Amino acid sequence: MSSWMFRGLRKGRVTTAFPWKPPESVPVWTTRPVWKGEGEVSCPADAIKEHRVDIGRCISCGYCSSAYEPNGSVDLSIVNGKERIFARSYHVYLFDAGTCGSCNLEIKSLTNPVYDMNRLGIFFASTPKHADAILVSGIMAEGMREPLKRAVEALPEPRLVFAIGACAISGGILGKAITEVVDADVIVPGCPPNPFTILNALLKSRGDS
């Protein structure tokens, strides 16, 4: 046990200073592409119209790089419902409606020592019955329709529903959005959204500035 402790001390602090300081590392192509002022591109996800990017459809492929550049900001989420009651203790349930696995991994990353969402009073719940919010990722796979409805119904009030990633928000390039089955209070764009974007959305949804 002591050897683990010494290793930890030698390694020093690895936890991010976010949200008090800017993120240390942002995968640029998961942030909003902005038109450079010249050039035209054809977006394979149909996310660009008249030089404006529908960030809910953007699949972070970077194929628009000849005319667009990412702005690098992790503040991408759109929060339509806030619950300040979750400010001190916030339990969230991860629901995979039909993902490629990467959204799940980015959400789960929030518990590693680098992001350590527990320090901000955010925790994973093992069942929707004990959760304040449900983080839904992936397209709406047919087999997960009924489990999703039942999971959302099992959440106690007040509750928040998150649509995490392009697939959940718009169906992306693979299928249908989860909003066909449930209404989302918070949308978190990206393919997949990076952990800072997800953490930022969680904080915003409970009213943190």
Next chain:
Amino acid sequence: MNPGDQITGRMRSGEKQFVLRGYGNPLWSELRSGEEKREDFMICDGRYGEISQGSDVFNLAYGPSTGGLEESVRFNIYTYGERILSIVAEPHYKDRRIVMTGTDPVTALLRIERINGSYSPFYSTLFLTALESLGDAGNDPDLGYARILMNETARMVDHLHVIGRLAEGAAQRVASHQIFALREDLLRIVSARFGHRYFFGVNGYAGLTRKVDFKGISVEIERVASQFREIWLKLEESRIFVDRIQMTATVRKPWLLGPAARGAGYRTDSRISSNGLPYGDLDMQIPIHESGDSLSRALVRKDEIAESASIIRAVEGLIRQVPDAREITEKSFEGEYTTRTEAPGGDAVMWIAVAKSRMEAFYLRPPSIQNLAAFCSGISGNVLTDFTFGFESLGIHVSELGGYL
């Protein structure tokens, strides 16, 4: 049922061609019984494991959505109360039925990257290798080395994830946190160099879509590998960790692939025989362990992390000028092609057929098919607490178990 319904694709193995159809088709059982004995190929019909019956036996349902599983999958665990008599896995809940037929190659590539985000560079390389072969794009060695570098980095990321999950399941929380922090370090290296943590959009036709600076990347990756070695040495000192994963979920079937096969003493690695990437130019070691249990599989992955770091060091020295990706739309593709590669979970085979630059058919045999079957086979006879060790040690990705239209 119309035999043409729900065709998910076709695969050529040796001289024979197989038509693989959707779930519930009676042809499945016929095909399966004929091919199950083949070492390199197994057909699954969407059900894994066997049902147990008897007095006092009950079905403990786990999933499809629960806090303990990262992806949606249901397990029917047949038990008297402690010992697992058998398990039936049902991965079809999150089957996305990805449409490939009729799509253009650009859309197909983007969808293939998203079959399994963790294996994105492997599957995009498979597809692009096939496409480049059909389009006579040549075989640029620098591009081959760059793809090896991407694949080996993704292999390290996946192995760190699997070992971290295994340590977490075995109550080694300090170790698992430190491993997940290392995985994050590695993802940040990938992010800084490639612009995306999962390599989405990087791999292109006959080149890379972005300018990537490879200089010095092996030094950064070696730092991660070296820290992992240090953590592993401490981890294997833990009797609790070793006792929990040793002799659990032991499986030694001839159809095993990847770390599961190498952990059961089988010397198999399709990087040696791959028709896509120039692994033959490299001096590569294949780690083998004999026991076939969760510990052996973890040991294989641990050794492969070091081996991947060594491969990355070698290829970085060989990369000179990686070509820019060419426009896929400028080419006209026609024909069919089969490629294979060694993904972190094992051998993956892709077969594509293209007509007039449109996907006519697509089939992917991902390693998770074998790994899930291996889990259902190996976990029988173990106790319920061993479930996590068996499942996590096989590195199963449910996302790649879906069908294609």
